[in-house]
Amino acid sequence: MALKITAFAGGVGGAKLVDGLAALLPAENLRVVVNTGDDFEHFGLTICPDLDTVIYTLAGLANPLTGWGRAEESWHVLEAVEQLGGPTWFQLGDRDLALHLERTRMLQNGEPLSAVCARLCAQLGIAVQVLPMSDDAIRTMVLTDEGILPFQEYFVASCWEPKVSGFQFRDVEKARPAPGVVEAIQLADCIIFCPSNPWVSLDPILAVPGLRAAVAEKPVIGISPIVGSQAIKGPAAKIFAELGYQPSALAVAKHYADLLTAFVIDNEDAELQSGISELGMLALATNILMQNQNDRRRLAEEVIEYVSKEVLMVVKP
Amino acid sequence: MALKITAFAGGVGGAKLVDGLAALLPAENLRVVVNTGDDFEHFGLTICPDLDTVIYTLAGLANPLTGWGRAEESWHVLEAVEQLGGPTWFQLGDRDLALHLERTRMLQNGEPLSAVCARLCAQLGIAVQVLPMSDDAIRTMVLTDEGILPFQEYFVASCWEPKVSGFQFRDVEKARPAPGVVEAIQLADCIIFCPSNPWVSLDPILAVPGLRAAVAEKPVIGISPIVGSQAIKGPAAKIFAELGYQPSALAVAKHYADLLTAFVIDNEDAELQSGISELGMLALATNILMQNQNDRRRLAEEVIEYVSKEVLMVVKP
Numbered sequence: 001m002a003l004k005i006t007a008f009a010g011g012v013g014g015a016k017l018v019d020g021l022a023a024l025l026p027a028e029n030l031r032v033v034v035n036t037g038d039d040f041e042h043f044g045l046t047i048c049p050d051l052d053t054v055i056y057t058l059a060g061l062a063n064p065l066t067g068w069g070r071a072e073e074s075w076h077v078l079e080a081v082e083q084l085g086g087p088t089w090f091q092l093g094d095r096d097l098a099l100h101l102e103r104t105r106m107l108q109n110g111e112p113l114s115a116v117c118a119r120l121c122a123q124l125g126i127a128v129q130v131l132p133m134s135d136d137a138i139r140t141m142v143l144t145d146e147g148i149l150p151f152q153e154y155f156v157a158s159c160w161e162p163k164v165s166g167f168q169f170r171d172v173e174k175a176r177p178a179p180g181v182v183e184a185i186q187l188a189d190c191i192i193f194c195p196s197n198p199w200v201s202l203d204p205i206l207a208v209p210g211l212r213a214a215v216a217e218k219p220v221i222g223i224s225p226i227v228g229s230q231a232i233k234g235p236a237a238k239i240f241a242e243l244g245y246q247p248s249a250l251a252v253a254k255h256y257a258d259l260l261t262a263f264v265i266d267n268e269d270a271e272l273q274s275g276i277s278e279l280g281m282l283a284l285a286t287n288i289l290m291q292n293q294n295d296r297r298r299l300a301e302e303v304i305e306y307v308s309k310e311v312l313m314v315v316k317p
Numbered sequence: 318m319a320l321k322i323t324a325f326a327g328g329v330g331g332a333k334l335v336d337g338l339a340a341l342l343p344a345e346n347l348r349v350v351v352n353t354g355d356d357f358e359h360f361g362l363t364i365c366p367d368l369d370t371v372i373y374t375l376a377g378l379a380n381p382l383t384g385w386g387r388a389e390e391s392w393h394v395l396e397a398v399e400q401l402g403g404p405t406w407f408q409l410g411d412r413d414l415a416l417h418l419e420r421t422r423m424l425q426n427g428e429p430l431s432a433v434c435a436r437l438c439a440q441l442g443i444a445v446q447v448l449p450m451s452d453d454a455i456r457t458m459v460l461t462d463e464g465i466l467p468f469q470e471y472f473v474a475s476c477w478e479p480k481v482s483g484f485q486f487r488d489v490e491k492a493r494p495a496p497g498v499v500e501a502i503q504l505a506d507c508i509i510f511c512p513s514n515p516w517v518s519l520d521p522i523l524a525v526p527g528l529r530a531a532v533a534e535k536p537v538i539g540i541s542p543i544v545g546s547q548a549i550k551g552p553a554a555k556i557f558a559e560l561g562y563q564p565s566a567l568a569v570a571k572h573y574a575d576l577l578t579a580f581v582i583d584n585e586d587a588e589l590q591s592g593i594s595e596l597g598m599l600a601l602a603t604n605i606l607m608q609n610q611n612d613r614r615r616l617a618e619e620v621i622e623y624v625s626k627e628v629l630m631v632v633k634p
Contacts, residue, residue, distance in 0.1 A: 042422075043362075043418040043419070043421055043422045044361045044362055044363075044418070044421035044422065044424075044425055045360075045361055045362075045418075046361075070397075074391070074393050074411070076391050076393065076411035076412055077394060077411045077412065077414050077415050077418070078415070079412075079415075080411070080412040080413075080414075080415030080416070081415040081418060081419055083415070083440075083441075084415055084416060084419045084437060084440050084441070085419075085436070085440045086415070086418065086419035086422065087422070094391075094393035094394045094397070094411050095393055095394070095396075095397040096397075097394050097397075097414070098394050098395070098396075098397030098398040098400070098401055098403070099397070099401060101360040101361070101362075101394070101398060101403065102360070102398055102401045102402075102403035104360055104361035105359075105360045105361065105403060105404070107361075108361055119402070120401060123400075123401050123402045124400075124401070
């Protein structure tokens, strides 16, 4: 019997590993819980960047160069927005925009985000269950030296340049997990924390009431989003430094120390293995960079094998 | 001194005549009051078809084949909406969509439609003042044998096939004219009713509280949207017939008999001149079809000359 895996994912890095897992596991054995703290409203449309990246990646529609957005994209709408003097800081490709239009239409018809997501996945031939962490709007706010910024203003408009002092996941305290999320955790043999940003991709998921406690009952394996002192993509390392931590895979392992059963780091960081073990978890060093389709599958294969042979043998205290 | 003209317009036919007038009059002497009863919400965006047609036409961006939408348009967004299983009945070109996005963004920022319209016109280099009839949402509902249909569902989705028994301009009773509209009427030497659909393009404007009374104080010249028993474009003639009137330019003149000082019909309908005169207004027969840029200018020129030489000489009772 194949493993039942539930992966927690943010955007590009998470989507790549999920894509590798989807190539190996029967679809019914893989569920993905996706961060929605990055979601925002723009031009009256509800945009869900992490969900979209996961969906495009699993549908084979993702732009292979950027990781986000759609392949073979055109930019006629945004060019015309610019002609009208409108804001162009958020990259909206023509085909990508269709997803925001259709999602907004369904949401305004009263469908919850999880139902919208399921319909879009079915329409695009995605068999894996992709779940938003919540149907309730949770908005990641970044506390910076330039004030409190909505996530996309920090991340895209300000190119993650402002210095970070903390985060708020606005309205998370009154949010509920989306239908199927708690079940996805309970049904799983193992939870995978994808190589996503701990602070702004995975922490929002864990902040949804009930999810951290549900995860604590399960074996959990994390994959580092940091190699050496650099994030593979995005501001993870910069944020660790600004919050007073030496950025490294070890810092990520410490961040989740209470939840992790095992942690996967890059070969380049092999010397961190003993430090990670001292946190009370298994440590695996391998090549964690996913630069092409083969890398995704290879890393997913190694993670699955490691989970089967070692992680599931660990008895949580 | 050039005439001061305020034109009332719906979509394609109205925009063409306004374009001709704009080529002849100093920009500060021409104002256009545009129907917003056709406006609707789609995919979360506020779409104003008549305003857009007037704006695109005056900006030189209109599609010369259809009269609506933009020239050199592409359809990548709508193709992707179709791929997602979304509704494609309303034609949304990529560049056209930019206008709906930007307008919706400004409206959601709290700007009234008239201010949005002024900004878009300034951005597109339109010097003529283009005014929505109201900043308040008024929605034309079509009473048909298939029930009460929002205008775009009747006009586009149902291809104006249902049989019409009447109209409602929803919420018009509590609407106010947009800033500048009453002034535009009061400042004008003459009001022009463009060759737009009387029932669904001009009647909504006249239904805005205060506008019919303001127009009644002014010389008014109308241009027929019907030649023979056929509308030049759209359902005007079909609606006249369904409401029990013989469709003709005479029927249009009768429709506005209480307001019109003069009415312009096509040469083909010259025999209607005496019937129109019997309604107590002047009648001019000329070629009213506007098939190209020259036609627009020629008709506008004839209308302006007729107004100067004859219409302004009439003393309203």
